[in-house]
Amino acid sequence: MSALPAPERTPVWEVFRKEKRGAAFEHAGSVVAPDADFAEAWAREQYGRRGESVALWLVPRDAIRDVEDWADEFDLKYRRVDGYSIKARLKEARERAGTAGTG
Amino acid sequence: MSGVPALPARRGKDASALLALADDELIVGWRDSEWTGIAPLLEEDVAFSSIAQNEIGHARALYELVVGPDGDADALAFDRKPDEYRCAPLVELHLLEWAYTIARRWLYEIADEIRITALKDDPDPAVAGLAAKIDREEAYHRMHAEMWHERLRDEPRFRKAVEELWPHALGVLPAELRGELVTRVGLPEGEAIERGTHTEELVPLWEEMTMVRRSAPAGAQW
Numbered sequence: 001m002s003a004l005p006a007p008e009r010t011p012v013w014e015v016f017r018k019e020k021r022g023a024a025f026e027h028a029g030s031v032v033a034p035d036a037d038f039a040e041a042w043a044r045e046q047y048g049r050r051g052e053s054v055a056l057w058l059v060p061r062d063a064i065r066d067v068e069d070w071a072d073e074f075d076l077k078y079r080r081v082d083g084y085s086i087k088a089r090l091k092e093a094r095e096r097a098g099t100a101g102t103g
Numbered sequence: 104m105s106g107v108p109a110l111p112a113r114r115g116k117d118a119s120a121l122l123a124l125a126d127d128e129l130i131v132g133w134r135d136s137e138w139t140g141i142a143p144l145l146e147e148d149v150a151f152s153s154i155a156q157n158e159i160g161h162a163r164a165l166y167e168l169v170v171g172p173d174g175d176a177d178a179l180a181f182d183r184k185p186d187e188y189r190c191a192p193l194v195e196l197h198l199l200e201w202a203y204t205i206a207r208r209w210l211y212e213i214a215d216e217i218r219i220t221a222l223k224d225d226p227d228p229a230v231a232g233l234a235a236k237i238d239r240e241e242a243y244h245r246m247h248a249e250m251w252h253e254r255l256r257d258e259p260r261f262r263k264a265v266e267e268l269w270p271h272a273l274g275v276l277p278a279e280l281r282g283e284l285v286t287r288v289g290l291p292e293g294e295a296i297e298r299g300t301h302t303e304e305l306v307p308l309w310e311e312m313t314m315v316r317r318s319a320p321a322g323a324q325w
Contacts, residue, residue, distance in 0.1 A: 031146050037250040042146035044243065045153045 012061040013039040015046075017053040025057055118169055119189065120277075121230065122179075123298060124218065125165035126190035127275065129180060130305075131211055132158030133312055134194060135204070143201050154208075154244050161237050168233055181316040185309040191298045193271035195305045205251045206264035210272035210288065212248040215241060217283050218276060270296045 010032050016025040028047050033039035039058045047053050078084055135155035142148035166176035193211060198204045219241060222234035255261035269288070273281055273295035285292050315323050 032144075033146060034254075037246075037253070038146075041243075041247045041250055042150050045150040046146065049153050 010034055011039075013043065014059045014061055014064065015043050016057040016059070017047050018055040019053060021054055025055070028053070028056075030061070031058075121165055121169050123189040123191070124222075125162045125169065125180075126188045127194050127211075127215075128158045128165065129162035130188070130190045130308065131194040131207075132156065132162060133308060134197070135208070137197075138204065150247060154247060157240055157244065161240070164233055164237070168229060177316070177322075181313045185306050186301060188301070188305065188309070189298065190301075190305075191271070191275045192296050192300060192302045193268065193275055195302045195308065196268075196271065197304045197308070200260075200264070202255070202258070202260040203264040203268065205248075205255060206261060206268050207272075208244075209248040209252045210265065210268055211275065212241070212245050213287050214272055214275040214284055216245060217280050217287075221280060266290065270294060274298055 011034070013031050013033055013036075015028045015030055017028040018025050031039055031042045031046060033042055036058065040056075043056055043058055047056055132155045135151060135158065138148065139152040139155070140148065142151050162180065163176060166179045167174070170176055170179055193207060196203075196207065198207060216238075219234050219238050223231050223238060225231045225234065265288070269290050270293060272288070273284065273292065274297045276284055281292060281295070
């Protein structure tokens, strides 16, 4: 019996790091590790030894639900920030109100 | 002539113990760094190299403490002849098999924890303070060594490596501290391979380690 699982079956752990207190966790990369203890030890070295992180999250890749398919069959661009131009309307409104807009 | 500076009197009593610890950290760090680039797993390569660097950092801090603020830690680290080093034979061994390397790392970390714990109570506050500082970093080394031990403890190759290195591991500690090592490792005490003798493997290591220093005694410019 081999002590470590074969490399192709070794789990991948996604690493999220927090750069400073109060900041949000951001994806930093991943480590390949047979269990949570190895993942922690290795992630500490790869994502923390230069003082670049105050906290890490280690998530087995299998625990992540992938969402990457988006239906966009109807024109729903008015739901997006870039789908509705306010600039021209704002200009009109300012002119009506007699205030000079700075754009 | 020896490059060892005169040790400050206030640490005269324990300077040899500090030097033994410093030399152990330097040599084990050197040996472990030999795995950089060729460790069996990429992630472990990074972690193992980082730990090796930490150990050399501990050696540096200890040499600086021994020579004092006006002393030359590099001279103490690199200008001695091989037989003047106080390192234990365990750390000198050139171990080309991962099972042995991890077995040494695990045994060394336990022994190191025992002596660092004792040093944290040293009457000299500078010594106790540095021991506490080293101990905070060693906590991660112990975590690393223990996770490997947990995983490999029942592997015959690892058991064999631990048993072969055991007399060397005993020699890391002074006799009065060995009882705890025996309890922690769970092997009978037996005869130790004592500090004060060197293996044949130290000289080639020393030649490589001091090569730059010997070629540019005034200090290399990079």
